[in-house]
Each structure stands twice: as structure tokens, then as C-alpha cells.
Amino acid sequence: MKILNLCIGLLAAAAMMSCGDNTNKKSSAGGALNSSAAEKVYVAPGEQDEYYAFISGGYSGNLTVYGLPSGRLFKEIPVFSQFPTSGYGYSEETKPMLNTSHGFIPWGDSHHPDISQTEGVTDGRWVFINENNTPRIARIDLETFETVEIIEVPNSAGNHSSSFVTENTEYVVAGTRFSVPVPQQDISIKEYKGKFKGALSFIGVEKETGHMDIKFQLLMPGFNYDLSHPGRGDSHGWFFFTTYNTEEASTLLEVNASQNDKDFIAAVNWKKIEEYINNGGGKMMPSNYAHNVYDHNSHTATSTMKKEVRVIDPTEVPGAVYLLPTPKSPHGCDVSPDGKYIVGNGKLSANLTVHSFEKMQEAIKNEKFDGEAYGIPILSFEDVLAGQVEQAGLGPLHTEFDDKGNAYTTFFISSEVVKWKLGTWEVIDRKPTYYSVGHLTIAGGNSREPDGKYMFAMNKITKDRYLPTGPELEHSAQLYDISGEKMELLLDFPTHGEPHYAAAIKADKVAPNSKKFYKLSENTHPFAAKSEAETKVVREGNVVHVYMTTIRSHFSPDNIEGIKVGDKVYFHITNLEQDFDVPHGFAIIGQNNSELLIMPGQTKTSVWEPKQVGVWPFYCTDFCSALHQEMQGYIRVSPKDSDIELEWSLGEDVE
Amino acid sequence: MKNYLKLSVLMLAFAGILVSCGGDNKKEEKKEKITLNQAEPVKKEKKTNKVPASKRVDLDNKGVGPITSVDLPADIDKAMAAKGKDVYEKMCTACHKVDKRFIGPAPKGILERRSPEWVMNMILAPERMVREDPLAKDLLIEFNGSPMANQGLTEEEARQVLEYFRTL
Numbered sequence: 133m134k135i136l137n138l139c140i141g142l143l144a145a146a147a148m149m150s151c152g153d154n155t156n157k158k159s160s161a162g163g164a165l166n167s168s169a170a171e172k173v174y175v176a177p178g179e180q181d182e183y184y185a186f187i188s189g190g191y192s193g194n195l196t197v198y199g200l201p202s203g204r205l206f207k208e209i210p211v212f213s214q215f216p217t218s219g220y221g222y223s224e225e226t227k228p229m230l231n232t233s234h235g236f237i238p239w240g241d242s243h244h245p246d247i248s249q250t251e252g253v254t255d256g257r258w259v260f261i262n263e264n265n266t267p268r269i270a271r272i273d274l275e276t277f278e279t280v281e282i283i284e285v286p287n288s289a290g291n292h293s294s295s296f297v298t299e300n301t302e303y304v305v306a307g308t309r310f311s312v313p314v315p316q317q318d319i320s321i322k323e324y325k326g327k328f329k330g331a332l333s334f335i336g337v338e339k340e341t342g343h344m345d346i347k348f349q350l351l352m353p354g355f356n357y358d359l360s361h362p363g364r365g366d367s368h369g370w371f372f373f374t375t376y377n378t379e380e381a382s383t384l385l386e387v388n389a390s391q392n393d394k395d396f397i398a399a400v401n402w403k404k405i406e407e408y409i410n411n412g413g414g415k416m417m418p419s420n421y422a423h424n425v426y427d428h429n430s431h432t433a434t435s436t437m438k439k440e441v442r443v444i445d446p447t448e449v450p451g452a453v454y455l456l457p458t459p460k461s462p463h464g465c466d467v468s469p470d471g472k473y474i475v476g477n478g479k480l481s482a483n484l485t486v487h488s489f490e491k492m493q494e495a496i497k498n499e500k501f502d503g504e505a506y507g508i509p510i511l512s513f514e515d516v517l518a519g520q521v522e523q524a525g526l527g528p529l530h531t532e533f534d535d536k537g538n539a540y541t542t543f544f545i546s547s548e549v550v551k552w553k554l555g556t557w558e559v560i561d562r563k564p565t566y567y568s569v570g571h572l573t574i575a576g577g578n579s580r581e582p583d584g585k586y587m588f589a590m591n592k593i594t595k596d597r598y599l600p601t602g603p604e605l606e607h608s609a610q611l612y613d614i615s616g617e618k619m620e621l622l623l624d625f626p627t628h629g630e631p632h633y634a635a636a637i638k639a640d641k642v643a644p645n646s647k648k649f650y651k652l653s654e655n656t657h658p659f660a661a662k663s664e665a666e667t668k669v670v671r672e673g674n675v676v677h678v679y680m681t682t683i684r685s686h687f688s689p690d691n692i693e694g695i696k697v698g699d700k701v702y703f704h705i706t707n708l709e710q711d712f713d714v715p716h717g718f719a720i721i722g723q724n725n726s727e728l729l730i731m732p733g734q735t736k737t738s739v740w741e742p743k744q745v746g747v748w749p750f751y752c753t754d755f756c757s758a759l760h761q762e763m764q765g766y767i768r769v770s771p772k773d774s775d776i777e778l779e780w781s782l783g784e785d786v787e
Numbered sequence: 788m789k790n791y792l793k794l795s796v797l798m799l800a801f802a803g804i805l806v807s808c809g810g811d812n813k814k815e816e817k818k819e820k821i822t823l824n825q826a827e828p829v830k831k832e833k834k835t836n837k838v839p840a841s842k843r844v845d846l847d848n849k850g851v852g853p854i855t856s857v858d859l860p861a862d863i864d865k866a867m868a869a870k871g872k873d874v875y876e877k878m879c880t881a882c883h884k885v886d887k888r889f890i891g892p893a894p895k896g897i898l899e900r901r902s903p904e905w906v907m908n909m910i911l912a913p914e915r916m917v918r919e920d921p922l923a924k925d926l927l928i929e930f931n932g933s934p935m936a937n938q939g940l941t942e943e944e945a946r947q948v949l950e951y952f953r954t955l
Contacts, residue, residue, distance in 0.1 A: 649939070651939075652877070652878075653877075662877060663876060663877050663878075663880055663881065664880050664881045665876060665880060681881060683881040683882060683936060684933065684934055684936055685933060686881075686890065688881065708878075708881050708938075709936055709938070710878065710936075710937070710938040710939035710940075711936060711937040711938070711939060714936070757932075757933065757934050758931075758932035758933070758934070759931060759932060759933050783889065
């Protein structure tokens with residue numbers, strides 16, 4: 133068998149050599165068969181990767197962190213979903229992170245991570261990511277790789293054309309995919325046309341802290357706003373959104389939203405709207421949405437309900453919004469690194485459409501309009517068109533750019549990535565993906581300075597790429613070397629959940645700032661015990677607070693008596709360690725909750741409501757030292773009417 | 788590692804016993820297990836005349852780590868010692884009680900057995916010490932393999948703790 137393979141390999145090699153195509157500078161024809169592909173992705177044991185990739189988890193609700201070029205998974209960051217591994221969304225401190233106007237929501241659908249920028253370049257401070265189902269935007273701090281803020285987006289539904297940042301992170305933008313009545317009201321679905329609105333939300337980001345605040349919502353016609361990207365360079369100050377369902381159908385969209393020959397890209401001049409607001413424009417609309425902020429010192433999140441939001445009627449701000457006709461339900465909406473071109477990939481169109489920002493400006497100046505939609509001027513397709521990439525493939529979705537003036541577009545139906553040239557619109561190369569690619573990512577993709585070394589494609593279908601794992605498979609991704617004229621497939625790697633977009637960045641912009649542990653001296657948690665002297669157990673009626681500490685390898689206290697059935701016991705656990713990578717875990721039998729995983733210097737709280745009399749153990753869940761198995765304790769639970777006094781201790785018999 | 792080794796030896800011994808017992812009388816088997824298990828460590832334990840690491844006196848050994856020399860003036864700096872007490876109470880008491888063995892040894896009288904440099908290196912670079920300093924290595928074993936945690940003290944704080952130890 134092996135011999136056979138070898139023979140095939142040799143034959144293939146021979147075939148490659150005999151091709152002798154001198155125009156191919158690199159031996160890319162071999163693809164993954166080429167032995168150099170292995171070298172390109174090999175990160176030797178103990179060595180570190182060159183890039184971080186932040187890959188959305190889709191229906192996992194989370195964000196995964198990978199290394200490139202190795203494709204190794206480093207971390208899953210819980211964002212919109214409860215995460216029993218660490219206790220996120222289960223611990224008392226993090227439950228408020230998942231609070232919304234609909235109450236506590238344990239799950240989310242995360243889509244498009246984007247890295248914060250300064251002067252048009254990724255700065256490695258934060259990652260923003262959107263939740264599609266119950267519209268929210270989260271901010272992840274890249275010092276701690278933890279979710280530190282989540283803001284709900286009112287008047288929105290299907291938060292999909294999100295969460296992309298402007299070139300100085302002035303805004304993170306969130307557009308609605310589903311239009312809804314604004315404000316929500318009890319009306320017939322048949323009243324869709326005209327009554328439903330599409331809210332495009334501009335969320336201001338505070339420069340120093342990163343705190344988010346909805347500056348305004350633009351209430352657009354009831355189309356579906358699918359994806360978006362900011363202008364940059366000359367087009368900085370504008371934001372572009374693809375639309376579909378300009379038919380405004382509310383049923384069988386599969387057919388009814390594919391009728392129009394052209395939908396639109398909505399071009400929004402947010403600087404103009406800022407001016408309008410500064411002059412008192414816009415209306416405050418009563419609303420109700422959650423703003424959840426996690427504090428690294430108290431290790432605690434707080435949730436505040438906000439009661440109003442500023443809304444803008446686009447027709448009241450002349451010059452703020454224009455519609456650019458774009459063929460056939462465009463999906464991806466991508467802006468070239470120089471900000472000159474806006475690419476709209478009509479899902480159902482044979483050609484890729486590229487609009488020119490310069491021509492758009494010209495057409496606006498000349499007031500050359502082709503009509504209007506609900507009072508918003510429509511520019512003429514021919515006037516704004518820069519060019520088309522013709523018959524490039526089937527089912528175009530998303531485009532990224534390199535640093536050499538090339539664009540890379542994914543084609544879902546024909547399952548390939550196509551490289552083409554900006555300006556000449558000619559196709560340079562195409563490579564298959566396995567299979568049915570959605571998004572693709574190039575490091576710094578949404579910025580002025582993309583890094584044209586690697587590109588990876590995130591596929592929707594895996595089939596036979598890995599050993600089978602039953603009917604359900606992880607999605608596959610493929611890494612390509614794009615440094616040469618032709619793309620070269622280097623690596624297959626599985627991803628977790630369903631990745632939509634991903635954002636990648638050079639590791640040296642992030643790794644040096646990564647925190648190693650939380651300082652105990654900075655811990656302001658109200659229930660922290662910052663030394664064993666501060667440990668105690670306090671009863672307030674049937675509520676009991678246990679101030680407990682961990683260090684290799686014991687809990688303090690580790691024997692507690694005087695707890696009664698019907699008590700509500702809060703374990704506030706502080707990890708006293710002050711060293712890198714020494715977490716301790718906490719779990720107690722019969723807990724209707726997850727474990728806690730407590731980082732050094734951190735305090736986390738878990739609630740336990742014992743229902744049965746007995747002596748119940750708890751233990752450390754993280755193998756913390758050679759004496760980890762000894763890290764355990766007992767709690768005596770007595771009947772409700774018992775008069776056993778509260779008592780707690782540690783190591784009384786140690787001589 | 789050693790613990791695992793011991794464990795496997797015990798398990799092997801235990802398994803051997805089970806097999807040889809033949810299991811015709813369950814009660815007897817239980818008793819036998821207990822007596823044999825108690826006898827086992829006695830057989831295995833090799834008595835040495837070595838002084839336990841915690842009692843050994845080695846004032847020349849400076850240990851390994853960032854500290855190569857410490858000047859201890861004759862008089863104790865009370866203000867520095869007070870700061871050291873504060874640091875000690877916050878960062879060390881989870882494992883060290885002043886005057887009795889706890890998870891780790893008691894600091895009282897430590898400078899009669901160890902050099903000031905050794906003490907500070909143990910505080911500042913415990914991972915390196917248990918790897919490279921034979922005495923620290925022996926201590927780790929004597930204290931059940933419980934590692935000295937690196938609590939991230941600054942050199943200044945470690946020096947303050949040392950001054951506090953002089954007052955004990």
C-alpha cells in the first residue's frame with residue numbers, strides 16, 4: 133500500500149517536473165503535495181506562531197483563538213454563551229454579562245470579529261464581535277483575552293452587518309439583517325412595507341477604556357442589511373452596507389427577495405450625521421437595552437438597563453445616505469485597503485461588482501440620481517461602477533485584500549477562492565476549497581495595511597477532510613500561502629462551532645501585552661479573602677457567605693459545619709496564587725451549576741443550595757500540583773431545624 | 788513522579804495479594820489486606836541517618852536565583868520589618884505559620900539554618916531553587932512534594948520579608 137502511494141507520489145512529481153512551466157515562479161502546482169508546504173506550517177515544539185487568528189464560533193456563541201501558520205487552537209473565549217469550563221455565565225460575577233432586555237440569555241450566535249484600529253491599522257487592543265440572534269456587540273480585551281463588555285442593540289433583529297470598526301475605532305457598527313417595526317408594536321406582518329425599519333447602529337467606542345455607547349441609530353427602509361465595512365483613507369467617514377430583500381418581502385424570501393435585478397449598497401456619511409447630531413439633530417426614542425460591563429479589579433460584571441436611544445431619520449439629513457445599485461442580493465461588502473473601491477458580491481450574480489468611491493463622490497456632486505427609495509437618493513449604477521470581475525465563479529460571498537493590490541474572493545457554490553487584480557479586474561489565480569467556503573481572512577484584512585503572507589478560508593462543509601466523527605463534523609478551514617503569484621494550499625485545520633468571519637493579527641502586536649495573572653493587591657471584589665486570615669463563614673438568615681481561598685494545594689477553610697438544608701450558600705473563592713498559569717478549580721457535589729475556574733488573584737462565586745443532609749465533599753478541578761488530589765474539603769449539612777453552630781477550620785491537627 | 792512510582796509498587800503488591808488470596812473468605816481477605824498494607828511501608832522504608840532537610844544547617848549555601856549577596860546590618864530595621872510582616876501576612880500565610888510547620892516550614896529561626904541570600908532566592912525563584920538547589924529539592928520532598936508558590940514578590944518586598952524573619 134505504502135509502496136503504491138510512493139509510486140503515485142513519484143509519478144505526480146515527475147508529472148510536475150515535466151510541466152516545466154517557467155511562468156510559475158513558485159512550484160505552487162504541487163499544492164499540499166509539495167514538501168515545502170509542511171515546512172511552512174511547521175512550528176517546532178516550544179516555538180510560537182507568527183499570528184493570532186480570532187475565529188468566530190458561530191452557533192457556539194464564542195470566539196476561538198488559533199495560531200498561524202500552525203492552525204493550533206489556543207483558547208476558546210466565552211462571549212455570548214455560558215461556558216461551564218470556566219464558569220462564565222454561571223458564576224455570580226459573570227451572570228450579568230448575559231443579561232438582556234429579554235432577561236438572561238444563555239446562548240448566542242457570534243459572527244464577525246474585528247480588531248480595534250488606530251490610524252487605520254490594527255492595534256491589538258480589543259476584538260469586537262456581534263451576536264446575531266438577540267442583537268448585541270461584545271468587546272474582548274486582548275490583555276486578558278476575556279469578554280469585558282456587551283451592549284445590546286435595540287430596534288435591531290438579526291444583528292448581521294456587524295461588528296466592524298472605523299479606522300480609529302471611533303465606532304463599532306452594527307446593522308440589522310431583519311427589519312422590524314420600530315419601535316416594536318403589535319401589527320400585522322402584512323404591514324411590512326413601509327412600516328418595518330432597518331436600524332443601522334453606530335456605537336461609539338471610548339478611546340482610552342473602550343467603553344461602548346450607542347451614539348445613534350439610522351432608521352433605514354425595511355431592507356435586509358447583510359454586511360458592512362468602513363471607508364478608509366479618502367473614504368474615511370463613510371460606511372457601506374450591502375442590502376438584499378429590497379423587495380421588502382416578509383415571506384418565502386428564498387424566491388420573493390430574489391426578484392429585483394439589483395439591490396443596493398447603502399453608503400452612509402457618518403461624519404455628516406455626527407455634525408447633524410452636534411447641532412441638536414435626531415430624536416431620543418424610549419427604549420430598553422442592557423449594557424453589561426466587566427471590571428477586572430472587582431472581577432465582577434454589572435448590567436445596566438438603558439432607557440433611550442438617539443434615532444435619525446435619514447431623509448432629514450441631506451447628503452448623509454445614498455444608495456448604490458448592486459446586482460442580485462449582494463452579500464459581502466468589502467472596501468479596498470486604500471479606501472477607493474467598494475466590492476459588492478451579488479450572491480446570485482455572475483459578476484463581481486466594484487464601485488468607485490471617487491465616482492460616487494462625483495455623482496453626488498453632480499446630483500445625478502436615478503430615483504429614490506423612501507426619500508433616499510439612488511445613484512446610477514453606471515455612474516458609480518469602477519469595474520466588474522466577469523464570470524469569476526459561482527456564488528461570490530466575501531473579499532479580502534493583500535498588500536500588493538490584489539483581492540481574494542470566496543465562491544460558495546463553486547467552492548473556491550479567486551485572486552483578482554484591483555483596477556484591471558482580471559482573474560490571476562483560483563484554488564479550490566474543501567468545501568463550500570464562506571468567509572476568508574487575511575491578517576489586517578479590514579485595515580489600510582493587510583499582511584499578504586497567509587490567507588485562510590473557512591468552509592461550511594467538511595465531509596471527508598478528517599476522520600469521520602459521526603454525522604456532526606467540525607467545520608474545516610484551509611490555510612494558503614499568498615506571498616507568491618499563485619496561491620498555495622498549506623494546511624487543513626478544524627475549527628470549532630461554525631466560524632463566520634475571523635480577524636488575524638501579527639502576534640507581536642498582542643503577545644507582549646498579555647496579562648500573566650491578576651494582582652491580589654488590586655482585587656476589589658467585595659467578598660474577596662485576600663489572605664487566609666480573612667477567610668470566614670458568615671450567616672445572614674438562610675444565606676451563607678463562605679469567604680474561601682485556594683493555594684497549592686488546599687482550600688481555606690476546608691472543613692465547614694453548621695450548614696443546613698434550605699440554605700443558600702455562596703462560595704466566594706479567591707485564588708491566592710500570584711504566578712503565571714496556576715488556576716484552581718472548585719466544584720461541590722450536587723451543585724446545580726458549573727464549576728469555577730479561578731485565575732491567580734481572582735475571586736469567583738458559585739451558589740450551592742444543599743438539599744440533602746450529610747457530609748459533602750468539594751475539590752479542586754484543575755490539576756494544580758503534585759498534591760492536587762489532596763486539594764479537597766468537606767461540608768456538613770444538617771437538617772433545617774438543627775442548632776449546630778457555624779464552624780470552619782483548616783488543618784487543626786497539623787503538628 | 789516518585790509518588791506515582793510508590794503508588795504503582797503498592798498497587799502491584801496489592802494486586803499480587805489479591806490473586807494469592809484466592810478470595811474464598813471475604814472477611815479474612817479484608818483483614819489480611821489491612822495487616823499487609825501496614826507491614827509494607829516498614830519493609831520498604833530505608834532508614835538513613837540523614838538529618839531532615841528542614842533541620843539541616845547550611846549557612847554558606849546562597850542558593851540559585853537573582854540574589855547573590857545581602858548585607859545584614861547588626862541592627863534590625865524595624866520599619867522595614869514591619870513592611871515585611873505585612874507582605875508576609877498577605878502573601879505567605881496560606882502555607883507558612885510563623886512558629887510551626889504547616890504546608891511549608893516555619894520561618895522562625897530560619898536565619899540560624901539558611902543564608903539570607905538562600906531565603907530570598909527561595910522566595911523569588913522557587914521553581915529554579917527546587918530544580919537546581921539540592922537543599923531546596925530535599926525540602927520539597929520532605930514537605931510532601933508541595934511546591935513553594937512563587938507569589939510574585941519584588942526584590943524589595945522579599946528583602947522586607949527577610950527583615951521581618953529576623954524579628955521572629
